[in-house]
Amino acid sequence: MTAGDQAEGKGESKTEGQLLSEKLFVNKKNIWDSLGSEEEGVYRFAEDYKKFLDAGKTERECITAILEALNGAGFQDISDLRSADRRSADPGPLVPGDRVYQNNRDKSLVCAVIGKQPVSAGVNIIGAHVDSPRIDLKGNPLYEDTEFAFLDTHYYGGIKTYQWTTIPLALHGVVIREDGRKIEICVGEDDKDPIFTITDLLPHLAREQMQKKASEFVGGEDLNVLAGSRPFQDAKAKDKVKLNLLNILHEQYGMVEQDFAGAELELVPAFKSRDLGFDRSMIGGYGHDDRCCVYATLRAALDMAAAGSPPEKTIVAIFTDKEETGSAGNTGAQSRLFENFIAFLVSGTAGSFSEILLRQTLGASCMLSGDVNSAFDPNFDGVYDRKNSSFFGKGIGLSKHTGSGGKFNGSEANAEFCGRVQGIFNRNKVQWQYGDLGKVDKGGGGTIAKYVANLGLEVLDCGIPVLSMHSPFEVISKIDLYTTYQGYGAFFREG
Ligand code: MN
Ligand code: MN
Numbered sequence: 001m002t003a004g005d006q007a008e009g010k011g012e013s014k015t016e017g018q019l020l021s022e023k024l025f026v027n028k029k030n031i032w033d034s035l036g037s038e039e040e041g042v043y044r045f046a047e048d049y050k051k052f053l054d055a056g057k058t059e060r061e062c063i064t065a066i067l068e069a070l071n072g073a074g075f076q077d078i079s080d081l082r083s084a085d086r087r088s089a090d091p092g093p094l095v096p097g098d099r100v101y102q103n104n105r106d107k108s109l110v111c112a113v114i115g116k117q118p119v120s121a122g123v124n125i126i127g128a129h130v131d132s133p134r135i136d137l138k139g140n141p142l143y144e145d146t147e148f149a150f151l152d153t154h155y156y157g158g159i160k161t162y163q164w165t166t167i168p169l170a171l172h173g174v175v176i177r178e179d180g181r182k183i184e185i186c187v188g189e190d191d192k193d194p195i196f197t198i199t200d201l202l203p204h205l206a207r208e209q210m211q212k213k214a215s216e217f218v219g220g221e222d223l224n225v226l227a228g229s230r231p232f233q234d235a236k237a238k239d240k241v242k243l244n245l246l247n248i249l250h251e252q253y254g255m256v257e258q259d260f261a262g263a264e265l266e267l268v269p270a271f272k273s274r275d276l277g278f279d280r281s282m283i284g285g286y287g288h289d290d291r292c293c294v295y296a297t298l299r300a301a302l303d304m305a306a307a308g309s310p311p312e313k314t315i316v317a318i319f320t321d322k323e324e325t326g327s328a329g330n331t332g333a334q335s336r337l338f339e340n341f342i343a344f345l346v347s348g349t350a351g352s353f354s355e356i357l358l359r360q361t362l363g364a365s366c367m368l369s370g371d372v373n374s375a376f377d378p379n380f381d382g383v384y385d386r387k388n389s390s391f392f393g394k395g396i397g398l399s400k401h402t403g404s405g406g407k408f409n410g411s412e413a414n415a416e417f418c419g420r421v422q423g424i425f426n427r428n429k430v431q432w433q434y435g436d437l438g439k440v441d442k443g444g445g446g447t448i449a450k451y452v453a454n455l456g457l458e459v460l461d462c463g464i465p466v467l468s469m470h471s472p473f474e475v476i477s478k479i480d481l482y483t484t485y486q487g488y489g490a491f492f493r494e495g
Contacts, residue, residue, distance in 0.1 A: 122364030133157030157324030375465030390435025404444020
């Protein structure tokens with residue numbers, strides 16, 4: 001037995017220095033150590049989350065899953081509220097306890113539960129993004145080479161291209177045919193479906209390839225997806241493998257080659273999320289960034305809707321698209337969708353709309369930007385500052401700022417707001433930890449925080465630590481997922 005064990009194990013009284021250290025030092029415990037009756041809830045939440053993750057591998061599918069949950073919980077589409085009198089944009093009165101959402105093109109969504117206080121007193125918002133890094137098809141993707149059919153692609157978001165070769169890929173998305181019909185495609189998720197892959201060079205012949213930098217040995221234009229090898233039976237036709245494939249697509253979906261041009265077809269890993277580790281403490285899967293924060297936000301919002309009485313302040317959940325490419329476009333966080341929705345809440349609850357009331361509401365509101373953070377990975381400890389990293393098992397991660405270099409282009413939360421959020425978590429016994437993305441000058445990143453902050457709200461980045469971020473197979477801890485769900489709930493109630 002060591003000296004330390006004797007001091008702690010035999011009930012000897014603690015020294016003044018030991019007591020002082022406990023009081024003054026940052027001392028985040030591993031939450032698994034103090035988990036009591038909540039254990040079952042942690043594992044059950046993880047099971048529900050895995051189903052959500054597997055059902056929504058694209059932004060559209062994720063929004064579909066969210067809509068299903070909201071409709072089941074009595075949320076109303078605001079376009080239905082308006083349809084009674086289409087001459088007016090006035091939705092009619094909203095009262096505390098009302099649940100509403102606005103679906104933006106099936107790719108982003110905002111929802112709210114109306115609180116007891118006037119909306120102009122400010123609303124409590126949590127925002128997360130439904131898009132994840134992936135590989136999109138180009139507008140004219142199909143070609144034949146050496147009697148193989150390939151799909152030419154354009155990667156979406158920040159990926160290490162080499163990670164996406166030699167793995168099973170599924171094709172998801174929508175095609176609008178010439179006759180105007182929208183066709184939904186999902187190939188590779190059912191065990192009986194075919195899958196796709198991007199080939200890589202065998203090591204035996206890779207001597208030159210292996211000398212290249214990792215950023216170069218699989219270039220963006222090298223991500224060509226193997227999609228067929230059997231020719232159409234005809235002695236005279238050209239490009240017979242491609243023809244055969246188009247014929248299959250025509251028979252199954254009624255589409256022709258030009259329909260690819262405007263389609264949204266996305267290749268994602270074809271595997272399902274799984275428990276990871278002998279102890280099942282973690283989840284491995286595609287798209288934790290940022291669907292783990294999306295799910296924690298959704299469940300916290302559903303709890304608010306199911307509560308016996310309306311929330312004190314109105315709560316709003318934002319599920320946004322295009323974060324991985326900079327939040328631009330009409331489904332991204334830089335669009336006016338969110339502002340428009342708040343305007344709708346203002347007019348719906350105040351009975352009339354005024355611009356100044358909208359600006360006042362935004363200025364009085366606060367938001368958690370729910371996005372994943374990079375967990376400390378001991379295999380790559382050189383890029384992390386151990387003192388300022390988030391760790392598995394230590395709870396919800398707060399990041400005061402984003403950006404790179406000298407905090408360029410990031411959003412930094414104000415000390416007052418950080419203090420307020422930390423206080424809410426402390427009061428509610430939600431363990432939180434502080435975590436920057438990595439060492440200064442090693443890289444950097446951004447979230448939706450800065451775009452919403454531009455409207456004058458208080459915003460703090462706050463989410464789940466993840467390993468292997470942006471790879472086809474990311475890893476999170478079940479206890480951090482659950483703790484984040486609890487933290488989001490506390491913020492909705494008390495923010
Ligand atoms: Mn993210
Ligand atoms: Mn990301």
